[in-house]
Amino acid sequence: MIKLDSHVLREVGTLSRTIHAISDMKFKELNLQKGQFIFLTRICENPGISLIQLSILLKVDKTTTTKAVQKLMNEGYINKEKDEKDKRIYRLFPTKEVFDIYNDVIEEENRNIKICFKNFTDEEKSIVYELIKKMKENIDSNWHELKNYKE
Structure with missing residues (x-):
């Protein structure tokens, strides 16, 4: 498996x-x-x-x-x-x-x-945001290819 x-x-x-x-x-x-x-x-x-x-x-x-x-x-x-x-x-x-x-x-x-974000520092909040944003950007092109949308 x-x-x-x-x-x-x-x-x-x-x-x-x-x-x-x-x-x-x-x-x-x-x-x-x-x-x-x-x-x-x-x-x-x-x-x-x-x-x-x-x-x-x-x-x-x-x-x-x-x-x-x-x-x-x-x-x-x-x-x-x-x-x-x-x-x-x-x-x-x-x-x-x-x-x-x-x-x-x-x-x-x-x-x-x-x-x-309870018990998160401002720095931790910023890091979480940047990491999630980077993940989203990484997957965006794949999504656009699959959907074949034209703006």
């Missing part, structure tokens, strides 16, 4: 799933379904982002993005507008009403960050 080279990705995956599960439970009261908070925050932080750009940013397929965006539109959280230059592209914009919800989501993210 082949032996796993490292358990790092399993730990990162467990951490990510745990945070998402906690967040999903908290955001139900905001009418956000499973994982929608990620789409909502990125649209608020990048007004005018296209569906493809959002998919690339979040590393999800276009179908997942389309479904999440449709649900957020149905809740009145975002608007979708055709690009002025290229009518095939839709741009996503947060509605004015969504920023209170956005602030609640960011407060929850900050709470999770505080819990995760």
